Amino acid sequence: MLLNQFLLLAAALFCIGVYGVLVRKNGMLVLMSIELILNSVNINLVAFGALTDDVGGEVFALFTIAVAAAEVGVGLAIVLLMYRNRRSIDLSEADLMKG
Amino acid sequence: MSSLLATALPLFIEGPSEVSSVTNDANWFLEHAWIIPLLPAVSFVLILFFGKRMPKKGAEFGIAAVGLAFVLAILTGVSWIDHRDNFDGPLAESPSTHADDGHHDEGHHDDAEHSDEEALGVAVIGPDGSSSSDDLVLTVDAEGEEGGEHAYVAVQKSTQWFQSGGIEFNAGILVDGLSVMMLFVVTLISLLVHIYSTDYVGGDRRYTHYFAFLSLFTASMLFFVLSDNILQMIVGWELVGVCSFALIGHWWEEKPNSDAALKAFLTNRVGDVGLLVGMITLFFAAGGGQTFDTLAINNAINQGVVSHTALVVAAAALMAAVMSKSGQFVLHTWLPDAMAGPTPVSALIHAATMVVAGIFMVARLYPVFFEGMSIGGSSINLLSTVGAVTLVFAGLLAFVQTDIKKVLAYSTVSQLGYMAMALGVGAWTAAVFHLFTHAFFKANLFLGSGSVAHAVHSFDMKKSMGGMKKFMPRTYVTFIIGSIALAGLPPLAGFWSKDEILVGTGGWGLFGGTGGNGAYTFHLLMGMVGAALTAAYMTRCVYLTFHGEYRGNDHAHDDAHDPHSVADPAHAGDSHDPHESGPRILWPLYILSGFAILVGFLNLPKGFQLVPESLQLRFEHFIEPAGASYFPAIAHGTPSWSLAVVSTAIAVLGIGGAYWYYFVKVDGLAKATGQHLTELPNGLVTTNKLARTAHKVLVEKYYLDHLYTGVIAGFTKGPLARATYWVNQNIIDGTVDTVGETSVKIGRGLYDKVDQGVIDGFVNGSGKVSDATGQELRHINTGRVQNYAALLFAGAAVLAGAFIVLLAL
Numbered sequence: 001m002l003l004n005q006f007l008l009l010a011a012a013l014f015c016i017g018v019y020g021v022l023v024r025k026n027g028m029l030v031l032m033s034i035e036l037i038l039n040s041v042n043i044n045l046v047a048f049g050a051l052t053d054d055v056g057g058e059v060f061a062l063f064t065i066a067v068a069a070a071e072v073g074v075g076l077a078i079v080l081l082m083y084r085n086r087r088s089i090d091l092s093e094a095d096l097m098k099g
Numbered sequence: 100m101s102s103l104l105a106t107a108l109p110l111f112i113e114g115p116s117e118v119s120s121v122t123n124d125a126n127w128f129l130e131h132a133w134i135i136p137l138l139p140a141v142s143f144v145l146i147l148f149f150g151k152r153m154p155k156k157g158a159e160f161g162i163a164a165v166g167l168a169f170v171l172a173i174l175t176g177v178s179w180i181d182h183r184d185n186f187d188g189p190l191a192e193s194p195s196t197h198a199d200d201g202h203h204d205e206g207h208h209d210d211a212e213h214s215d216e217e218a219l220g221v222a223v224i225g226p227d228g229s230s231s232s233d234d235l236v237l238t239v240d241a242e243g244e245e246g247g248e249h250a251y252v253a254v255q256k257s258t259q260w261f262q263s264g265g266i267e268f269n270a271g272i273l274v275d276g277l278s279v280m281m282l283f284v285v286t287l288i289s290l291l292v293h294i295y296s297t298d299y300v301g302g303d304r305r306y307t308h309y310f311a312f313l314s315l316f317t318a319s320m321l322f323f324v325l326s327d328n329i330l331q332m333i334v335g336w337e338l339v340g341v342c343s344f345a346l347i348g349h350w351w352e353e354k355p356n357s358d359a360a361l362k363a364f365l366t367n368r369v370g371d372v373g374l375l376v377g378m379i380t381l382f383f384a385a386g387g388g389q390t391f392d393t394l395a396i397n398n399a400i401n402q403g404v405v406s407h408t409a410l411v412v413a414a415a416a417l418m419a420a421v422m423s424k425s426g427q428f429v430l431h432t433w434l435p436d437a438m439a440g441p442t443p444v445s446a447l448i449h450a451a452t453m454v455v456a457g458i459f460m461v462a463r464l465y466p467v468f469f470e471g472m473s474i475g476g477s478s479i480n481l482l483s484t485v486g487a488v489t490l491v492f493a494g495l496l497a498f499v500q501t502d503i504k505k506v507l508a509y510s511t512v513s514q515l516g517y518m519a520m521a522l523g524v525g526a527w528t529a530a531v532f533h534l535f536t537h538a539f540f541k542a543n544l545f546l547g548s549g550s551v552a553h554a555v556h557s558f559d560m561k562k563s564m565g566g567m568k569k570f571m572p573r574t575y576v577t578f579i580i581g582s583i584a585l586a587g588l589p590p591l592a593g594f595w596s597k598d599e600i601l602v603g604t605g606g607w608g609l610f611g612g613t614g615g616n617g618a619y620t621f622h623l624l625m626g627m628v629g630a631a632l633t634a635a636y637m638t639r640c641v642y643l644t645f646h647g648e649y650r651g652n653d654h655a656h657d658d659a660h661d662p663h664s665v666a667d668p669a670h671a672g673d674s675h676d677p678h679e680s681g682p683r684i685l686w687p688l689y690i691l692s693g694f695a696i697l698v699g700f701l702n703l704p705k706g707f708q709l710v711p712e713s714l715q716l717r718f719e720h721f722i723e724p725a726g727a728s729y730f731p732a733i734a735h736g737t738p739s740w741s742l743a744v745v746s747t748a749i750a751v752l753g754i755g756g757a758y759w760y761y762f763v764k765v766d767g768l769a770k771a772t773g774q775h776l777t778e779l780p781n782g783l784v785t786t787n788k789l790a791r792t793a794h795k796v797l798v799e800k801y802y803l804d805h806l807y808t809g810v811i812a813g814f815t816k817g818p819l820a821r822a823t824y825w826v827n828q829n830i831i832d833g834t835v836d837t838v839g840e841t842s843v844k845i846g847r848g849l850y851d852k853v854d855q856g857v858i859d860g861f862v863n864g865s866g867k868v869s870d871a872t873g874q875e876l877r878h879i880n881t882g883r884v885q886n887y888a889a890l891l892f893a894g895a896a897v898l899a900g901a902f903i904v905l906l907a908l
Binding site: 023030091094098 | 883884885888889892
């Protein structure tokens with residue numbers, strides 16, 4: 001069944017994305033990993049949309065892409081400010097909120 | 100009047116214009132007798148507010164008001180005499196308790212006519228009469244002998260003061276022979292005392308207040324005698340008490356005077372408790388809990404519908420009031436001390452008016468005592484016995500007094516004992532007649548003693564008087580007249596009234612002079628002994644004051660009782676020879692002496708062979724409500740020549756004994772030795788042990804004062820107070836303290852264990868748990884975003900796993 005391959009792809013992408021988010025220290029790479037997660041979800045949405053013959057899936061995916069764009073804009077702005085303040089974008093050093 | 104009666108008696112539906120006994124102009128005075136007490140009351144207010152600015156410092160208000168009241172009283176008396184013999188107008192209903200009397204026909208009231216009087220705070224009857232007003236009807240229950248006469252009809256006018264709980268509180272006047280007689284006596288003596296006082300207390304620092312209180316006193320007494328209900332009687336009774344306090348304590352700068360005032364007041368309060376209890380008992384027992392009306396109460400008792408037990412209680416309680424106000428034995432101690440006040444006050448209050456309030460009250464509520472004490476047909480009862488004991492014991496005390504006013508004070512107590520005894524043996528008229536005559540001669544004697552004291556600046560007979568006959572011949576003559584009247588020698592006033600009392604005891608079995616309400620032989624005997632004592636102590640008093648040598652220059656003056664000690668320091672300590680008083684002092688003495696000679700003839704005994712029958716028993720005819728429904732059927736004793744002769748002989752014996760001792764022995768010895776003597780240096784008292792003891796007991800006034808202040812008050816102040824304190828400290832406070840301490844303990848326990856331990860434990864524990872948890876959990880809070888994300892994903896993964904597992908189930 002074609003759906004399974006899509007879902008497996010999405011799951012693989014998701015896992016890669018999560019791995020990237022959790023272990024990368026570079027802020028840019030974390031942002032990119034987040035994009036991977038979002039895109040894996042998009043794949044899922046489109047796949048289910050195709051399965052159920054419903055256009056809602058593609059519409060939802062487009063929404064996610066738009067939101068991701070906005071999100072990545074904000075994320076990049078934060079990373080840029082980090083860089084300006086600390087001359088580094090290493091996330092492991094940004095632990096001001098340590099309890 | 101109740102609608103019920105209005106329908107039963109169409110005569111009264113016409114309205115107030117039909118009020119009976121308003122048939123001619125003369126009776127206007129009977130209906131408007133309330134003006135008489137109002138005048139001095141107004142004068143009291145005027146003196147208080149304007150007295151000091153007047154030329155005579157307020158005395159003119161008092162004299163004018165009392166003078167006018169006196170004129171009105173005479174006119175009222177004349178109207179009454181006419182009314183008594185000729186009244187045949189319509190009669191009102193006999194007062195009875197109206198349970199259904201909730202609706203008075205108020206339509207007849209014209210408030211505009213009342214407003215001015217009510218503004219004074221005095222409830223009065225307007226000229227239109229009042230809805231609840233009523234002259235009283237008496238059932239004509241003639242005793243055969245009075246068959247051809249008019250019935251005795253009293254005049255009552257009352258208005259509703261206020262209503263509460265269906266009970267009417269009325270204010271009104273009751274005019275009958277008794278109150279008319281009292282109006283005359285009070286206004287006359289008050290007027291004379293006012294005139295006398297202008298000279299006697301002239302220049303006193305509180306001259307204006309003195310006159311204000313004289314006015315208030317007169318108003319109170321008049322208000323009291325006109326009362327038509329027992330509530331009003333209580334008010335008048337207390338008012339005379341408070342005025343007496345103010346007047347006795349007139350010179351309060353000196354402690355004995357203010358003490359005497361307090362003593363008079365407090366002793367009277369003791370009896371007033373009895374008064375309240377008695378009146379309350381009457382209200383519920385005889386007034387049916389509905390009415391305070393005196394006549395209604397008397398009627399109910401006469402109809403025999405009141406329980407005898409209740410009447411016994413009421414009579415006994417009222418006896419306490421009579422004993423205090425009228426100075427009967429054991430509660431008489433205030434009266435002699437009350438001589439600390441100015442002499443005119445003594446004459447007015449302690450001889451003629453206030454102290455007879457108790458006697459008047461008994462006379463007014465006579466059925467209560469007649470039934471309660473079982474006067475008819477018994478041979479001994481509380482009232483008569485207290486009176487008999489009083490008259491003898493007080494008479495004995497008069498012998499050892501050196502202060503002339505105290506002699507007269509004890510004499511007053513003794514004469515009041517006569518009156519109480521007469522009422523107690525059923526000789527109502529005799530008692531009232533004695534009240535009447537005694538007022539004149541005792542006021543005369545008091546004012547006479549004041550006249551003497553005015554001249555010598557002291558009341559001490561032994562130290563400052565003697566031989567005054569030479570200096571004050573006019574005062575001497577009036578004093579002698581008063582003394583003879585008091586001693587009871589014919590034909591002066593005292594003889595007739597005292598003899599009537601002795602007749603009234605009904606104890607004289609000799610020669611047919613019996614009758615009366617029972618054989619009160621013991622009381623007759625006491626009356627006889629009292630007569631001898633009276634005659635003897637008055638003789639002693641006359642000797643010490645007017646005869647022998649003047650002793651006033653023997654020594655420096657003792658000014659303790661000086662009438663001018665406060666008023667007029669210029670007089671203190673001068674020792675010129677005394678001189679006769681001025682006209683304002685002498686004229687009242689002349690007038691009262693005239694009365695002392697004449698008033699006895701108003702009530703010549705029945706069957707007296709020397710005068711026509713039309714002149715006999717006039718006083719009794721006009722004063723005694725014989726056959727009236729509000730008066731018990733008392734029997735009259737039959738006078739006899741033998742009793743009159745014996746009582747006169749006894750009085751002469753008393754005078755003779757005292758004369759022999761003082762005028763013969765003491766005077767003779769004094770002349771022989773040239774010393775100023777007041778008693779024999781080697782008399783019985785100095786030689787005989789028993790006589791010495793008796794004398795000591797008399798000097799100590801039977802130790803009653805010691806009993807009151809030492810034993811009763813001392814016990815109260817000492818052991819009783821200490822015991823009470825102990826009980827208070829140990830038992831009552833102990834309980835309170837224990838409760839307090841226990842509470843404190845429980846509180847401490849609660850605080851320590853429950854509050855600190857449990858509740859705060861919870862609070863602190865939750866804080867600690869939060870703290871500890873926070874300490875542990877802060878390790879999660881690394882500050883690294885990725886750790887958080889890892890947790891998030893871990894959580895999400897767990898949830899997803901759980902979701903899958905649940906779905907699989």
